[in-house]
Structures are given as C-alpha cells and as structure tokens.
Amino acid sequence: MKPSLLTVTKTTSPKELPPSKSLIFGQTFSDHMLRIPWTDATGWGAPSIVPFSTINLSPSSTVLHYAQSLFEGMKAYRHAGGTVTLFRPEMNMKRMNTSAQRLVLPAFNGNALIECIKALVTIDRKWIPNEPGHNTLVIAPPKEALLFVITCPVGPYYPQGFKPVPLYGTTEYIRAAPGGIGAYKLAANYGPSNQGYAQNLWLQGPGHWLTEAGTMNLFVVIKDRGGVSELITPPLDGMILPGVTRDSVLTLARNHVSGVKRLQGLPDTIKVSERPINMAEIVQSSKEGRLVELFGTGTAAVISPVERIGYNGGEVMIPTGEDGMGPVSRPLWTELVGIQTGAINSDWNYVVATK
Structure with a gap:
C-alpha cells in the first residue's frame, strides 16, 4: 500500500450539497471513495480515489457467505478557520489491523492508509457539515435487500479430498x-x-x-x-x-x-x-x-x-x-x-x- 501511487479520478457529476438539517443518518455520501485492492498473489495494489459508486462483487464472494469483513468508523471535523482534522486515526488503524488479524484478512500499513484517507477527505472536505453531530453511519434495519441463489458443481469440500x-x-x-x-x-x-x-x-x-x-x-x-x-x-x-x-x-x-x-x-x-x-x-x-x-x-x-x-x-x-x-x-x-x-x-x- 503506497500513497505515492495514489491516483485520483474526480467525478464529472458532483452532487449538490444537502442542507445539514435534512441529512438522514448514514444515507448521504460524498462524491468520492477510496479503493485499494489486495490479492494473496500480489499483495496490496495501488490506491485510487474514484467517484462514489456501487462495488462489483461476485455472488460467490466469501464476504457474502461467511462474513469475512470488517469496518472502521472515524470522523473528520472542520475547525474554525477552515482546518480539517481526523480524530486519533492511528487508533482506528490499530484496531482495524487487530480485527483483520482475527479474521485472517491482510494487514496493512496504518500510516499509509491514513495518508490515503487524508487525500480523500481533502478532496471531499466541502461535505463536512459545519454543525456538530451530523457525520456518521447508523445501525438500523435495511431498506433494501437482495435474495439470490447460485449453483456450482462441487468436489470434496476439503483440499485433501475425502480424508480425515x-x-x-x-x-x-x-x-x-x-x-x-x-x-x-x-x-x-x-x-x-x-x-x-x-x-x-x-x-x-x-x-x-x-x-x-x-x-x-x-x-x-x-x-x-x-x-x-x-x-x-x-x-x-x-x-x-x-x-x-x-x-x-x-x-x-x-x-x-x-x-x-x-x-x-x-x-x-x-x-x-x-x-x-x-x-x-x-x-x-x-x-x-x-x-x-x-x-x-x-x-x-x-x-x-x-x-x-x-x-x-x-x-x-x-x-x-x-x-x-x-x-x-x-x-x-x-x-x-x-x-x-x-x-x-x-x-x-x-x-x-x-x-
């Protein structure tokens, strides 16, 4: 994960900023997102900031069947005078790596990820509300769901075959x-x-x-x-x-x-x-x-x-x-x-x- 390789593709259709008083908890997102791919063969790839969009996953992805996923939440604040800050992001990075280790997901360089997040927040800093208490996600029942069925031919469940x-x-x-x-x-x-x-x-x-x-x-x-x-x-x-x-x-x-x-x-x-x-x-x-x-x-x-x-x-x-x-x-x-x-x-x- 190298911040020096970060690429930025800005949206050609920026959204209109909603008034803070109309925000519904966790349902409005800024114009861009950070993506950093990883494979077990090549490790972490180049980070990129791209327009906010859906993510394309195979319906057989492990995350959908065995919940091998984690999340972190942190806040960006706008100070008087226009300075933008993150609150103790190194703690989030430490906790995220600990969570990744527990799930056998790849570890990462926390400082490098912070640099990438800084770039994302800088690009979308206009989205930070001026009023307190308007910038986080909420745990709530989903408003959308997808039920899907896939089929696949199978051999032995374990790599060594039908053995103890x-x-x-x-x-x-x-x-x-x-x-x-x-x-x-x-x-x-x-x-x-x-x-x-x-x-x-x-x-x-x-x-x-x-x-x-x-x-x-x-x-x-x-x-x-x-x-x-x-x-x-x-x-x-x-x-x-x-x-x-x-x-x-x-x-x-x-x-x-x-x-x-x-x-x-x-x-x-x-x-x-x-x-x-x-x-x-x-x-x-x-x-x-x-x-x-x-x-x-x-x-x-x-x-x-x-x-x-x-x-x-x-x-x-x-x-x-x-x-x-x-x-x-x-x-x-x-x-x-x-x-x-x-x-x-x-x-x-x-x-x-x-x-």
Missing part, C-alpha cells in the same frame, strides 16, 4: 454464547482457522464444552465401560445450528436402533444421545481406549471424519479406519449418500425434474 481432517480446539475464542445467534444460519457465525488446521473446533465456557466445528456439526462415538458405543452430539441449546445433515444422521441412527431400518455395518447395539460433552471427556475416553471416532456433518462436508484435535498445546489423536471413516460414520455416510444420489429411495428427495 484436523481441528483446532480453540480456547481463546468462542463461536457463540447463550442468547446469541449461534442457532441461526448467519454468515457472522463462521470464522477461519489460522493455526494450520482445517477448521476451528469451537469450545464453550471454562469447561471447554464442544459446540461445533467451523462449518460442521459435531458427532463423537465413545464406548462405555461395558463396550456399548454411544453416538453423541451436542444438544440444540441455542448455540448450535440445527443442521439438516445433523438431523439426518440422528434420524438414520435412531431408525437403526428402533428397527425401522437397520443399516448394514452399524453396530447392532448403539446408544444415540443429544447431550453436552466436553474436552475432558474426549481426552479421558482417548486415554482409556474408548474413543471410537469423531466426525463432522454438514451440507458441504456431508460426513467428514476427524483425525486429531489440537488442544491446550498438545494433540488428541482420533482413531480412523483404513479409508478414514470409522465403524459408525461409514454406514451412516453410505446410507446418506445413497439417499442423496438416488441409489436408495427416500421421501427426503424432492423431485425437481424427471429428465
């Missing part, structure tokens, strides 16, 4: 809290892992209770001391997304237990539980050789086995079969994929077209 994935059991951050938005399919619930693991394993509270992985609900299989396997998933307590694949796995497992439809390969005796489970139980069952497997479920991943969990500076190794899946996940995956692909008849399939 490692999870990072984060004790530094939480995904959701009681009374929050964890139970809803919102972009703000997703956060990337930057610890060299495929996804975060979100842990809740001082007890390190399992909630979800980055894009998956969680299932754990543990044998009790009598040798009976228990299929466990955290309950829908307001912090857990009610996943479609999660519900499908539970239904298939319960149908097997009740005899509605027995699944070949699934243990004859198995307990299905929606109950809290924490890392202490995972670690203890692993030490005692009772941890059978751990896997995630989701529309994208379907059923994804987990091979290890980074936790408290060490790693908990999860048993995996020769093909990566365990004795419970394999027959459930086989049945589920069979239904999804039409190899197995099911009223879960909604017919769109017959040819």
Whole structure:
C-alpha cells in the first residue's frame, strides 16, 4: 500500500450539497471513495480515489457467505478557520489491523492508509457539515435487500479430498454464547482457522464444552465401560445450528436402533444421545481406549471424519479406519449418500425434474 501511487479520478457529476438539517443518518455520501485492492498473489495494489459508486462483487464472494469483513468508523471535523482534522486515526488503524488479524484478512500499513484517507477527505472536505453531530453511519434495519441463489458443481469440500481432517480446539475464542445467534444460519457465525488446521473446533465456557466445528456439526462415538458405543452430539441449546445433515444422521441412527431400518455395518447395539460433552471427556475416553471416532456433518462436508484435535498445546489423536471413516460414520455416510444420489429411495428427495 503506497500513497505515492495514489491516483485520483474526480467525478464529472458532483452532487449538490444537502442542507445539514435534512441529512438522514448514514444515507448521504460524498462524491468520492477510496479503493485499494489486495490479492494473496500480489499483495496490496495501488490506491485510487474514484467517484462514489456501487462495488462489483461476485455472488460467490466469501464476504457474502461467511462474513469475512470488517469496518472502521472515524470522523473528520472542520475547525474554525477552515482546518480539517481526523480524530486519533492511528487508533482506528490499530484496531482495524487487530480485527483483520482475527479474521485472517491482510494487514496493512496504518500510516499509509491514513495518508490515503487524508487525500480523500481533502478532496471531499466541502461535505463536512459545519454543525456538530451530523457525520456518521447508523445501525438500523435495511431498506433494501437482495435474495439470490447460485449453483456450482462441487468436489470434496476439503483440499485433501475425502480424508480425515484436523481441528483446532480453540480456547481463546468462542463461536457463540447463550442468547446469541449461534442457532441461526448467519454468515457472522463462521470464522477461519489460522493455526494450520482445517477448521476451528469451537469450545464453550471454562469447561471447554464442544459446540461445533467451523462449518460442521459435531458427532463423537465413545464406548462405555461395558463396550456399548454411544453416538453423541451436542444438544440444540441455542448455540448450535440445527443442521439438516445433523438431523439426518440422528434420524438414520435412531431408525437403526428402533428397527425401522437397520443399516448394514452399524453396530447392532448403539446408544444415540443429544447431550453436552466436553474436552475432558474426549481426552479421558482417548486415554482409556474408548474413543471410537469423531466426525463432522454438514451440507458441504456431508460426513467428514476427524483425525486429531489440537488442544491446550498438545494433540488428541482420533482413531480412523483404513479409508478414514470409522465403524459408525461409514454406514451412516453410505446410507446418506445413497439417499442423496438416488441409489436408495427416500421421501427426503424432492423431485425437481424427471429428465
């Protein structure tokens, strides 16, 4: 990000300045905007000041689906005599870089960005109201929205294909809290892992209770001391997304237990539980050789086995079969994929077209 490379394209259609008393909070914008592109291949590009306009985004942009975005707000003031100032912009730059680090977005040179912002404010300084309290955005319900649907052919969700994935059991951050938005399919619930693991394993509270992985609900299989396997998933307590694949796995497992439809390969005796489970139980069952497997479920991943969990500076190794899946996940995956692909008849399939 080099201010020396800044280019300026001024608008050919400057807007008329509205009277300050007519301003509606956050709905009137000046003539220009600052744009600075970035790519992981080339880094920060040349900054440019251009006429204010809409931005062109692909509907598949990560920001629209996983909320990988941040914002900062600061004010420009007009002093007596015409001097224009920014209030403590270095603090905004520091906070913005901290936010970027948390979201695994690119860091930037704060002083360089301030220089670019100074150029923008200088060009549009006539827009700064003389009266106090007239220059900021507001949080309010939207007045416009766009619902769109896109389709794409897909392969394996993870780059390494259908293989067991490692999870990072984060004790530094939480995904959701009681009374929050964890139970809803919102972009703000997703956060990337930057610890060299495929996804975060979100842990809740001082007890390190399992909630979800980055894009998956969680299932754990543990044998009790009598040798009976228990299929466990955290309950829908307001912090857990009610996943479609999660519900499908539970239904298939319960149908097997009740005899509605027995699944070949699934243990004859198995307990299905929606109950809290924490890392202490995972670690203890692993030490005692009772941890059978751990896997995630989701529309994208379907059923994804987990091979290890980074936790408290060490790693908990999860048993995996020769093909990566365990004795419970394999027959459930086989049945589920069979239904999804039409190899197995099911009223879960909604017919769109017959040819």
